[in-house]
Structures are given as C-alpha cells and as structure tokens.
Amino acid sequence: MKNLIVYPHNSLDVHLAAVGRKKTSDSKRKLISIENNVRTDYSEYDLHFYDNKLEYLQKKPFYQIFKSDLQSLYDYQNKTITEVKGHIEKLQVRTIRNTCQNCTINSANTLDHILPQGDFPEYIVNPKNLFPCCSQCNSYKNKYLEANGVKLFLNLYLDNLPEEQYLFVHFDFDENDEIDFNYRLENYYGIDDKIFALIESHYEKLHLLERMRLRANEVYSEIENSILSGLNKLSLEMIFEEIKENISNDQKAYGFNHWKCVLKLALINDMKYSEYIEEKKERTRA
Ligand SMILES: [Zn+2]
Incomplete structure (x- = not known):
C-alpha cells in the first residue's frame, strides 16, 4: 500500500x-x-x-x-x-x-x-x-464511519502509512508437504495505536488477510520455481541474498508492508524453509 x-x-x-x-x-x-x-x-x-x-x-x-x-x-x-x-x-x-x-x-x-x-x-x-x-x-466500502463516528477505512490520500512492519505471514506445511499461508496484523514495533487500529479495521472490512491468503499460493509457486531453477547455478544463500535485495527495492516501489514482500521475507528468514527447499532439490535430483 x-x-x-x-x-x-x-x-x-x-x-x-x-x-x-x-x-x-x-x-x-x-x-x-x-x-x-x-x-x-x-x-x-x-x-x-x-x-x-x-x-x-x-x-x-x-x-x-x-x-x-x-x-x-x-x-x-x-x-x-x-x-x-x-x-x-x-x-x-x-x-x-x-x-x-x-x-x-x-x-x-x-x-x-x-x-x-x-x-x-x-x-x-x-x-x-x-x-x-x-x-x-x-x-x-458502503459506509465510511462506525455508528460511534469512528473511521472504518484508511484514506490513502491522507493517512500516512507507517514504515514499521505490521503485516506478517505465518506458513506451515500440510501432510502433503503443501505450504499454507496465514496473514495477520501485529503491532510489534510501536506503531501509534490510533493508526494501527485504523489499519486493523481497514484490513478487516476489506477482508484483506483472507484475500491475500488466497493469492499467496500463486505468488509462492513463482518464488519456489525461481529458487529451484536458480539452485542450478547459485547457492541458496546467494539466492536469498538476491531476493533480499529485490524485497527492499519492491518495498520502496509498492510499500513496506506489501503482502508479496512480507511473504518473501517470511520465507527467507525461516530455517524450516531453507531445509524444505534443500530437501526438495535433493528429491528432484534423485
Ligand atoms: Zn482493492
């Protein structure tokens, strides 16, 4: 955003x-x-x-x-x-x-x-x-205010978005080794309560966490394919370094809490994902 x-x-x-x-x-x-x-x-x-x-x-x-x-x-x-x-x-x-x-x-x-x-x-x-x-x-977006006069949605002409991370994604593997994503909002980094509450309301009323979850798998398969093909030439660390650089450019272009950036960050920062991808690579080699 x-x-x-x-x-x-x-x-x-x-x-x-x-x-x-x-x-x-x-x-x-x-x-x-x-x-x-x-x-x-x-x-x-x-x-x-x-x-x-x-x-x-x-x-x-x-x-x-x-x-x-x-x-x-x-x-x-x-x-x-x-x-x-x-x-x-x-x-x-x-x-x-x-x-x-x-x-x-x-x-x-x-x-x-x-x-x-x-x-x-x-x-x-x-x-x-x-x-x-x-x-x-x-x-x-059929109404603008709660009955008590509180705003329901961000007005992105006016409400300055924080640069701190507030959108997170948790992932896990199901019994078929398919990856499942779950987005959530957390105020770990001291974002002003008022703007954070408005962000929560905006995401809830627009069903954003669920809409992002539904789109995550399609984005994820692109990421996985590019990692797997990259592994023919580069080490996993090098590929992750490259992804990290891209994330920081994408954050500037599309917003710090863009759901695709958040998803990539979650993957490359989690050991269980490195293990999963190494195993997958081994399996394709075998
Ligand atoms: Zn929209």
Missing part, C-alpha cells in the same frame, strides 16, 4: 464543469440553483480534508432532494469524469498507478467515493473524494 497524491486543483471547478456539460433540462436548472450551497460545502470539505477530519462532515438532508440530479453528474461516459479519472491516475507513480492501493491485489478499475455518494451526493464528482479502487474493495 502506498499513499496517493491528491488532486492539486480547485475541486469545485470539476463540479461546475460537470453541471456545465449537462444538456439544458429541469435537472440542470436545479443544479444551477444550488451552486452557492455546493460552493460553501466544497470549501468545508477542503478544510476538513486538509485536517484529515472528514469524519466531522455531517450528512446534509438538504441535498437528498437533489440526489438524483447530483448523481446524474457521475457517469463514466461523461467527459468530466473520464478527465478527472485520467488526471488522478497520471498524478501517481507509474508502478502503482493501475493497482488498487486499498488492497494492492486487484486493478484499480473504479473510483471509490470516500464519503459515500448516497449520504453525500454533493461531493459526487469532488476529485478529493474520489479514490482509485478495485470493484471488490469498492463493494465492501
């Missing part, structure tokens, strides 16, 4: 452009009539956004009357939306641009409304409220 760069321009201009592009209709006239309200609320959004206190924004019953008009602005066929989507993407580093940073598993094929569009239709095209996301994560 990496933090994303925020849309740097005036958000209200996107709203105004989307209204401007609408065909003349009752709906367009209604949207023009509430432009001053939207203007005020976009300023309020920005204030809370830059304080990272979006949870303080209250749902406004006023906009519920205009909900369908506002929702009509958000349309993937609409030029304003495609432009904003393209703009947000281009701001990001190429290596993570097309991957959902909420999970780092799937492609970012949708935009998530950070404050849900049902409760906050006024921010439906606000680019600071739109976060590139996969459809799976998006489907789990």
